[in-house]
Amino acid sequence: MANSKQQEEALPSRAGKIWQSVTDSIAVALSGPRLKLAAKAGLAAGLSFLIAPLMPGAAAQYPYYAPLGALVAMYENVSGSMKQGVQTLVGLGLGIGLAFLLISVSKPSPVTVAIFMGLGVLLAGLPRLGAGRDWIPTAALLVLLVGGNNPDDFSFGYLVQMGVGVAVGIAVNMLVFPPLHFKAAALSLAELRWALAKQLSDMGEALRETWPPEHEDWAVRSEELAQSARAVRAAVQKADASRQANPRRRLHPHDLDRDYNNVRGLESVTFHIQDMTEVLADVIWDKDVPFVIPLPYSEPLADALAAVSEVLRSMEDEHPQKQNELIESAKTAVDALAERMASDDVNPDAPSAAESIVLNLHRILRVVSAGQS
Template sequence: MTTAEEATQAGRPSLFRRSWGVVASNASVVLLWPRLQLAVKAGLAAGIAFAIAPLMPGSAANYPYYAPLGALVVMYENVAGSMRQGVQTLVGLAIGIGLAFVLFLRGSPTPLTVALVMALGVVLAGLPKLGAGRDWIPTAALLVLLVGGHDPDQFSFGYLLQMGAGVSVGILVNLLVFPPLHFRAAELSIAELRLALARQLSDMAKALKESWPPEHKEWSRQSDTLESSVRSVRLAVEKADASRRANPRRRLHPRDIERDYRNLRDLERMTFHVQDVTQVLSDVIWATDTPFVVPDEYVEPLADAMFAVGDVLRALQEEEPERQSELSEEAVTAVKSLMARLGAAEVETDAPSAVESILLSLHRMLRVARAFAKQA
């Protein structure tokens, strides 16, 4: 290996650490701020709801504490979720109150009739599409029975009206007070997974160049971690998609969510190929029942090809098309030249080579990466 190549590879960990530090620091801020924002809005909504609760007509003014409860119930992480949860909650309350009145029609509550109503409430809570409202069916019925006492009509009216007022306040606060858009979290989660895949390739390339069996084997246990990361990225993208629905700020902050979904699908395919390479190398190094080998003469060029593909993934984080194109061409050349060398070489061992399988995965990763670079 030349001095220039050694210097380049020596700089790779430093480049990765810098990239990872930027992503991690930004992610911590992004993940913390939405929770603080939601807490502030929940407090504001509860305070406003409690302030207007005494203004409700008739007997409803006697139950002001249900208004802030309604505001808290709908304080969801996105506007569409708040609206959906608010409607579901009120539907569940109405069903529960109706159940309680069925019991009152049969006379004063008894342990047997209360048990029957609660059981029926739990059954109805299993109806599809009730969502958050399902838990309120038996709760509302029990409150009317126990708190409504001898005047269930007035209590039910006040309970439902105050909850409805609180739900309305909560939805309005969430809609008007900086409704969240979770685009940044999705972007950072995509970047974090891409860097994790690049690091996995680099770690495996380093293991190839160590004396076997390699001292560092953490990379061989990363498949489940990568799988979990993919699921987290999908949740982040779906959360970003949900946050723009019914959100007036989406016009001021447009984002191509479809592109995020395309990036997600690309990362899912890349993760599959990285996991496949991880499994192949783990079997070659440690499994006793695997006949495959990596011939000594291919260790160095294979490791260099894996380093090159990892560099391509890192470069996708940067907005430098020329740099991306240059690294992509270098990686394609490294993979193709090794494939050609394999095709022309004479077989010197009876054990089948695992190099072809790894090169095929690297080729597919590059194809996905180049497609992404063209869309950017």
């Protein structure tokens, strides 16, 4: 009976998770950037299909490959469209060449087709082919199966129309509101700073509580912070890629070098906060750890954590003069505690872990100060 009841209780929870996953997926698919990309892909496909019949010679007989080329070249940024389009055309060229090599050797048969498709897959392993690698065996197979008795005309038309579609796709992506992801990168940096500041303030509150503290969610955020740092770097790299070959970059100048410096600094801060998180969590909950935080240091250590937390929060909206004041105040708190620990004769039953936390706080302030200069 107990197992049956547990299963009944688990069903709504499982259904809720599935529904949440479905709604999240729909939200991503219907997001603003995705809708813009879909609209541009549709426009590029329509334009390429309009232009396709105007191509010379046998190419006009294969207009349906032009919209395919437009879709292949459609990417979230202009430089990606160019790269993907060129790689696709290179892959098509290699695949067509492979098909003509087969035709020149012998008539297509199950054995020869199998051999040359295997060769196509091997060629797809060449470095830097990117999106073009999957088109090598595909193009070769299409020439053999669709080209039939007239592989020359088909190959010409196939390659020309795909090229037309790729050119139209790149042009549409470049001229129709090419996206710049500077705001998303700045927002990611701000969110990470806030998360790191909250982690420090939560650890400071834990030091003020009776141990074991009531609030312990901060103790399991280490991997979450690492994932956030990786996401921030990806966001800045995406912003960097979005400006390449983008004509709008001149109208919206942005210092991405500063963003990269901020990312490196926040990655370093994340590392130090992860270390402090593990040290404090071990001291509180792991009975086998031979370290303690002496009671006289708990309150000043909490104050130091709160001061550094305020420094990180100030990086978003405070005036530089106010930021410098908070940095100096945090340095004073951290240095005073370090001097006190060096001169005090606490003599606990176990070595102090406070020194490790203070050292990490000092390193965080050094990183932040370097970012200010």
